[in-house]
Amino acid sequence: MSSHRSAVQSPDSDLIAALDIGGTKIAGALVDRDGVLFHRVRRSTPAKESADALLDAVYEVVGSLAANPLWGRVRAMGIGSAGPIDLARGTVSPVNIPAWRNYPLVESVGRHPALSRRHVMLAGDAVAMTAAEHRHGAARGHKNALCLVVSTGVGAGLVINGGVHHGITGNAGHLGHISIDFDGDPCPCGARGCLEAIASGTAISRHALALGWQPPLTADADATAVAVAARAGEPAALAAFDRAARALAAGIAATAALVEIDIAVVGGGVAQSGEVLFEPLARHLRRYAAMPFLQELRAVPAELGPDAGLVGAAVLAAAGVPAVTTMLVDGRR
Structure with a gap:
């Protein structure tokens, strides 16, 4: 299994910010339409801590992505999260993250100042991997x-x-x-x-x-x-x-x-x-x-290795699927 491509040169298209949230790590990246990662961030998940501490960890990753000079080209954020999830409500209840039960992840992440007027979209982590492998990997x-x-x-x-x-x-x-x-x-x-x-x-x-x-x-x-x-x-x-x-x-x-x-x-x-x-x-x-x-x-x-969740979250956000979880930070849908 090979890891997906990363690049350091400037992209020739808009970007999607992607998060991959699991019980052991929170990963982030800026991803282009070809599934190429231009910037990566990773930190450990404080899975046994409070809901606020978990959100702070997510914000830390988002803030690091937003500090990249390419952030101005970001038009949406896709999140692949451990589940179960609820798309209609934008909530997650990861089995291995006890503090998040019916947690409003889309709304909470969308409040980050860097995401002002950018769409935030949610998918289960395995569904995100599926989107990545279907678009860019072995299921292509x-x-x-x-x-x-x-x-x-x-x-x-x-x-x-x-x-x-x-x-x-x-x-x-x-x-x-x-x-x-x-x-x-x-x-x-x-x-x-x-x-x-x-x-x-x-x-x-x-x-x-x-x-x-x-x-x-x-x-x-x-x-x-x-x-x-x-x-x-x-x-x-x-x-x-x-x-x-x-x-x-x-x-x-x-x-x-x-x-x-x-x-x-x-x-x-x-x-x-x-x-x-x-x-x-x-x-x-x-x-x-x-x-x-x-x-x-x-x-x-x-084919995509550990990058699949990030690539897939970006694929789904770029496609606007599922639209029911699309949210702007000012609360309008």
Whole structure:
């Protein structure tokens, strides 16, 4: 998986300011119409602090972007945020940011002085990644696609009939929280046997440890270390990745049967494991995608790397989608 392009030369078009807000980091960038990043800012998310402290951290990133000489070319801001989100209200309730529950993110960010008379638009982080991969990455040219972020959780978004599908509240394609194991463990979302509880990086390392994998003393017991062990042929590590790949294949095949996608783009930290994930994923996908109209379905690595959320937030803001969250700082819609 490769990172998207960055540039230092002046852009030849207007820019979109983009934010990517997650449980561990708040990233910002200025992005042009080709998805090129001209300025980057990043700081840690104070996820356990108050709502005001979190907004201060976001303002710090916005302020740093606004200090760039290119800011005068910015015509809107797009935000990709961990969710769930509510597009109609412009609010977010990220699972891993406890202080933000039904938090009015669009309104709050829009109050920043630098955003005077600039549109602020919101999308879920996985939907933003989907927009980026559809416009500039591995789903380019596909009218129907599923894009997944497999990391500490599992997020996803859909492209249907050539456009990113947000759904009623902005959470369409939430594949990580479909139940694929009726007798599985409880999930923090309240359901049981969710895909995320089997296929996330956290689940992979947990299952490898349960099977007897011993992480090296010099490495964290995370999915990256499990991938190293799997590439070395360690049975417990291979089994953990096979289990995750099987769960992902079942979810992808079910989605494809429902809406007839022909490609699944898989990004996030776990996708960087390479063939230890994608080889069993392809094998299990052939097993689960059994209907004749699913024969062309394939899963491929994402192309844009960690920049996808920023690029996608900019893509959606530039397109004016979804218009229901468009807001000006003076309160007019």
